[in-house]
Amino acid sequence: MSATVATGPQHTPAQAVRAKKRARNQGGNVLVYAIALAVVALTLGPVLYGVLGGFRSNAQLAENPAGLPAPWVLDNYLGVLKNPDFWQYALNSTMIAVITTVIVVVLGIMAAYPLARYQFRMREPIFMVFVLGLLFPATVAIVPLFILITRDLHMGNTWWGVALPQAAFALPMTVVILRPFLMALPQELEEAAQLDGASRIGFFWRILLPLSGPGMVTVGVLAFVGSWNAYLLPLLLLQGDMRTLPLGVADYSSEHSADTAGVFAFTALAMIPALIFFLAMQKRIVNGLQGAVKG
Amino acid sequence: MIQVVAQEVRYASTPVAQGPAAQAAATGQGPAESRAAKAGRRRRKPADRRKTLEILFFVSPALLLIAVFMLLPIIQAVRFSVYNWKGFGPLVDFVGLKNYARVLGNEVFTDAMIHNLIIIGGSIALQLPIGLGIALLLNRKMKIQSLLRTIIFVPYVLSEVIAGVIWFQLLQPQYGVIDTILSKLGVQGPAQGWLGTPELALWTVLAVLTWKYLGLAVILFLAGLQGVPSELYEAAEIDGASWWQIQRRITIPLLGPTLRTWGFLSMIGSLQLFDMVWILTGGGPANSTTTMASFLVSEGTKRQNFGVAAAASVVLFIVALILAVSYQQFVLKRDSQPDDERTKAKKVKA
Numbered sequence: 001m002s003a004t005v006a007t008g009p010q011h012t013p014a015q016a017v018r019a020k021k022r023a024r025n026q027g028g029n030v031l032v033y034a035i036a037l038a039v040v041a042l043t044l045g046p047v048l049y050g051v052l053g054g055f056r057s058n059a060q061l062a063e064n065p066a067g068l069p070a071p072w073v074l075d076n077y078l079g080v081l082k083n084p085d086f087w088q089y090a091l092n093s094t095m096i097a098v099i100t101t102v103i104v105v106v107l108g109i110m111a112a113y114p115l116a117r118y119q120f121r122m123r124e125p126i127f128m129v130f131v132l133g134l135l136f137p138a139t140v141a142i143v144p145l146f147i148l149i150t151r152d153l154h155m156g157n158t159w160w161g162v163a164l165p166q167a168a169f170a171l172p173m174t175v176v177i178l179r180p181f182l183m184a185l186p187q188e189l190e191e192a193a194q195l196d197g198a199s200r201i202g203f204f205w206r207i208l209l210p211l212s213g214p215g216m217v218t219v220g221v222l223a224f225v226g227s228w229n230a231y232l233l234p235l236l237l238l239q240g241d242m243r244t245l246p247l248g249v250a251d252y253s254s255e256h257s258a259d260t261a262g263v264f265a266f267t268a269l270a271m272i273p274a275l276i277f278f279l280a281m282q283k284r285i286v287n288g289l290q291g292a293v294k295g
Numbered sequence: 296m297i298q299v300v301a302q303e304v305r306y307a308s309t310p311v312a313q314g315p316a317a318q319a320a321a322t323g324q325g326p327a328e329s330r331a332a333k334a335g336r337r338r339r340k341p342a343d344r345r346k347t348l349e350i351l352f353f354v355s356p357a358l359l360l361i362a363v364f365m366l367l368p369i370i371q372a373v374r375f376s377v378y379n380w381k382g383f384g385p386l387v388d389f390v391g392l393k394n395y396a397r398v399l400g401n402e403v404f405t406d407a408m409i410h411n412l413i414i415i416g417g418s419i420a421l422q423l424p425i426g427l428g429i430a431l432l433l434n435r436k437m438k439i440q441s442l443l444r445t446i447i448f449v450p451y452v453l454s455e456v457i458a459g460v461i462w463f464q465l466l467q468p469q470y471g472v473i474d475t476i477l478s479k480l481g482v483q484g485p486a487q488g489w490l491g492t493p494e495l496a497l498w499t500v501l502a503v504l505t506w507k508y509l510g511l512a513v514i515l516f517l518a519g520l521q522g523v524p525s526e527l528y529e530a531a532e533i534d535g536a537s538w539w540q541i542q543r544r545i546t547i548p549l550l551g552p553t554l555r556t557w558g559f560l561s562m563i564g565s566l567q568l569f570d571m572v573w574i575l576t577g578g579g580p581a582n583s584t585t586t587m588a589s590f591l592v593s594e595g596t597k598r599q600n601f602g603v604a605a606a607a608s609v610v611l612f613i614v615a616l617i618l619a620v621s622y623q624q625f626v627l628k629r630d631s632q633p634d635d636e637r638t639k640a641k642k643v644k645a
Contacts, residue, residue: 032432036439039429040446043510047449049472050461065475103360111357114350126354129361135619136365137567139588140612143595143604144371145364147382168364171357200349229454231570232588236596246456250574253460260464271457278452279445285452286514289560 047271054265061260076265086269088241089248092159096234096244097227099163100170104223105216107167108174113204115175116182117190127179133172138165138233146236157242162234166227174219177288181215182208218288221281228274245270369612375605382599394606404607407585408614410497414586415565415618417501418508419558425505426512427554431542433513434520444514451510459574462503466490466575490576493583500575500584507571508564512557519553520546555626562622566615587611 054076055069080086115127145165155161193203234244249270253263379388398404433443450458465472468488477484485492489499523546531541569588572578578585595604
């Protein structure tokens with residue numbers, strides 16, 4: 001922490017110099033902006049087309065697929081918003097993602113704490129369990145997992161039946177990200193707490209948990225994103241009105257394949273909450289992925 | 296309860312210490328020593344005992360969850376893979392390695408493996424240069440830089456399903472917007488559609504995947520570029536290096552660890568590819584886009600060939616393990632060798 005403080009001011013004058021130099025070069029940057037514009041168009045084009053497509057009628061779409069809404073039609077969006085299934089799917093997605101996130105964050109920080117700050121014989125071997133866990137995607141175990149959950153645990157078609165295995169497969173990444181984070185908290189803090197009479201558990205509750213807020217938010221966001229976007233496990237486990245939004249979108253698009261505008265509206269509405277949340281949390285997601293990159 | 300979990304912990308971690316990837320663990324904690332630890336525990340002071348209980352309290356819930364929902368299904372997959380089992384009745388029809396022979400002798404599966412390899416290679420071959428190019432261009436003081444970053448990140452945060460459904464509509468033959476635009480430019484799209492022509496379908500899927508995951512590459516590369524000390528640029532500029540020379544001689548080499556780790560993430564992701572293929576093509580046409588994951592899901596859920604599906608998943612895991620270990624050995628190894636200054640600097644910033 002103190003190191004971060006120390007590096008901050010050192011960099012600032014250097015960056016200022018650089019900024020000045022860059023400012024002088026700015027004239028030749030038209031090309032850069034042109035490329036940036038092309039990238040933006042290619043990136044956003046399909047998404048915008050989907051959103052705008054929802055404002056057109058099927059007749060408009062058939063007549064001129066590449067056109068703009070003329071006139072703007074709200075029926076498709078209203079139809080989806082009045083569709084109780086849509087809200088049911090959104091509720092299922094939310095609940096499963098919340099349950100997954102809570103399990104991952106609580107169990108993850110608990111597991112990472114002794115692995116980061118206790119000295120004991122089995123520390124590295126236990127950590128290796130989590131590292132090796134990174135290598136097992138849920139795909140590999142999907143069929144036995146399906147049998148385990150539906151037949152042995154009778155949790156098929158429930159929120160928990162999806163959330164628990166998702167949490168299990170998200171835990172390795174969580175622990176791998178959180179451990180170095182907890183290790184980086186200065187030893188002096190722990191010593192000071194001990195001098196003040198705190199036990200290791202007291203240290204965990206009163207000092208470590210509050211300080212590791214940013215780390216927990218990061219892994220929480222990653223777990224939430226993973227769960228919200230998940231398709232394979234819900235596809236096997238959930239049916240009827242237990243389905244999540246990705247399943248709903250996929251099924252809607254195959255069941256109403258003639259109603260292209262409706263499909264666009266449904267898809268656009270399904271992505272809006274996720275887009276807002278994830279873009280707001282963009283920095284956390286990137287931090288988390290980088291954390292994974294650094295190991 | 297805690298004692299039971301303790302057994303579990305030991306059970307779970309001992310084989311790991313013997314595993315090939317356990318360099319970090321290979322510090323002399325064999326099974327013999329942990330047995331000694333168990334014997335010695337009774338003689339320890341109460342404080343030690345308390346510490347052990349604390350460790351168990353903190354670690355065991357996570358390990359238990361992993362044991363039940365990850366380890367157990369994986370062990371089951373290995374078990375199923377040697378039986379002929381259609382999903383009902385007991386596991387009695389032991390067939391040895393026959394399922395593996397059926398999987399590896401099945402052209403659909405071997406083609407699926409090749410498709411996965413094409414996706415791995417294609418993703419890296421496309422996203423690395425394009426992503427790096429965009430990242431280098433954006434890595435300068437620009438007023439709209441953070442806006443650009445956010446925009447470029449949009450496809451990544453969409454689920455593969457949503458991206459897939461949108462692209463499926465865009466790629467519709469003739470009436471899709473892509474074919475419409477092409478025909479205005481005087482180019483005729485393929486008659487069966489981009490996703491309906493066996494020779495083109497896999498490449499179309501690859502293009503959509505590139506669209507979806509390029510943003511991740513750019514964002515990670517940009518983040519890596521922040522870690523390159525600006526003093527280096529200034530020194531090079533003072534020495535009269537051109538922009539291009541600076542990128543080639545300083546930025547890209549220093550970005551090495553980020554590029555290599557991104558490559559690893561990309562490879563693992565491509566190996567598990569399922570959602571996008573399932574939405575865009577369902578593995579067709581004529582199995583031209585089947586991946587290992589879509590093969591095992593359709594064997595398992597549509598045909599109830601649980602034995603064959605399990606064998607396929609074991610093969611998928613072994614392929615993933617081989618690729619991961621060799622990548623670790625040949626590519627990532629450079630990064631774990633001492634290069635202390637920079638690693639430390641990066642950690643401090645985190």
